[in-house]
Amino acid sequence: MTTMETYWEVQTFLAYEARLLDEERYTEWLGLFTEDAHYWVPGVENRGRSDPNGPYAPSRMAYFDDTLEDLRRRVVRFTAPTAWAEDPATRHLHVVSNIEVERAETPGELLVRSVIVNYRGQGDIDAATLYGRREDILRRVSGELRIARRSSSCGTRFSLPRTSTPSSRNRHDMTAPGTGRLDGQVALVTGGGSGIGRAIVDRYVAEGARVGVLERDSGRAAALARDHGDRVTVEIGDVRAPEAHAASVTRTLDVHGRLDAYVANAGVYDYSTRFEELGENRVVEGFAELFETNVLGYMLGASAALPALRDSGGCLIFTISSSGLYAGGGGALYVASKHAVVGLVRQLAHELAPDVRVNGVAPGATLTALGGLAALGAADRRLDAELDGIDRHIPLGFVSDPADHAGLYVLLADPRDSRFMTGAILPSDGGLEVRGAARRPKGAR
Structure with a gap:
């Protein structure tokens, strides 16, 4: 068990992280991770209940399987002039809910489970909602909470663009099936x-x-x-x-x-x-x-x-x-x-x-x-x-x-x-x- 003081500290930490992401303050966001951090978002497969392989595993495909250095490279690419898909800027709204905090197996670390929702869109160009469950291992570094491990199992609800102009041409995100003209093909x-x-x-x-x-x-x-x-x-x-x-x-x-x-x-x-x-x-x-x-x-x-x-x-x-x-x-x-x-x-x-x-x-x-x-x-x-x-x-x-x-x-x-x-x-x-x-x-x- 953890104290209410610890729970409130974790909740405040995750809310602060969400605000950094909403405001695209990615360099500051990177500072919330430990140097040995691992960031994992596996691909989720539809498998039968009796399938022993389960919907995802570390040995299979992942959207993210990143060290802190990998995350730094992503931020550099995002801020490069060639990141034309982000001009005009995407509007974000990150929500973290259903937060559970308990002591992790390693002394001094916390296991944090939560539910995440991320809405992103560019006005009437396109919009998508990402949702999923997340598990974090938080560790104190110089007295401050930092993310040492993160795993998220996510799904996506996608809306196709309604307009297209020369200045905002055909930007599409990854999507789950069942939403487009080529569904099933x-x-x-x-x-x-x-x-x-x-x-x-x-x-x-x-x-x-x-x-x-x-x-x-x-x-x-x-x-x-x-x-x-x-x-x-x-x-x-x-x-x-x-x-x-x-x-x-x-x-x-x-x-x-x-x-x-x-x-x-x-x-x-x-x-x-x-x-x-x-x-x-x-x-x-x-x-x-x-x-x-x-x-x-x-x-x-x-x-x-x-x-x-x-x-x-x-x-x-x-x-x-x-x-x-x-x-x-x-x-x-x-x-x-x-x-x-x-x-x-x-x-x-x-x-x-x-x-x-x-x-x-x-x-x-x-x-x-x-x-x-x-x-x-x-x-x-x-x-x-x-x-x-x-x-x-x-x-x-x-x-x-x-x-x-x-x-x-x-x-x-x-x-x-x-x-x-x-x-x-x-x-x-x-x-x-x-x-x-x-x-x-x-x-x-």
Whole structure:
């Protein structure tokens, strides 16, 4: 048992922590933890009452499995200029209730159980409520209570956005199933760890789907698992390898039981290298590297996914580019590859009808980390670092975020909204088709 004085001290401590979180005073919040703190939020699985594994365990997936240093890195990322999803700021309200305090097994420590509710929203853009049970181990450091261990088992109630504007574009949170347009469906996305691919994965999960991902970067794969838990299954591999596609499809089917939409998305860019600058050797090497990724990778993935898509009456969705519709958005290698993908969409739509729908999305001018060709010495370049000033050439007047395109992939994956569409290419490029006219000032009629 503990005294009322101790109980009141714990309650005051937790209320103070909640206020720091409400006010986004995260650096001060980090000061409430011990140096050896462990912060654990496991993924909760729906299992039968008789299942001995239980809904969660330390050996399985977790949303957070962090040391204090991990939490510090999260705070640094949150305050970075690239945290565009938090501008405008999210409004928070943290509530802690049903507080129980008892002495822990280790002398001098307290075991604290509570129920937590966190409402977060951005006005009429989106809103979500997180709720769960929490267990803390509190320890005194220099006479002050500090959090040494924290574990929370949480659920989420999610509301989809009601509006979307260029300044607050399509922000989605992780969500439990049963709330979106893709509830009950399963998708597989290549290159789903960053850029447009990551935005597709995030949006699909927000719309209720389960998602398999083929991603070559292990760090990005780990981030997907951390952020989405058992809603997302990741296979690490290269889209140029047939065995990687076979493994990703097999794993998606083994874990999620079906496949309704296959999104071929992984790609590389030639950074507008002009044809005359290539030379014979670089043409051969660059062509092999770029076409094996941007074209062959799509064909290999479609081939691996096709039997499952026939079973489900599903769809293929290919990420193309505005460079598949117009010249000038890349060099000869890249533009040729994207025009090839347009032809691939149309031919597969012809061959696979009526069993499988085949469509494409053609994004343009997007802030992504799209990489370059090793054959051209550009493997470390990032597209988002080289788009400064391009908004002047876009009729809508801004460079897009990856999330600006994600809704089109939802449309094409949702058979209720696109069941009569195949062989279609949906542009999402800020109006490049009409860029011949000077852009009018904002608000002009």
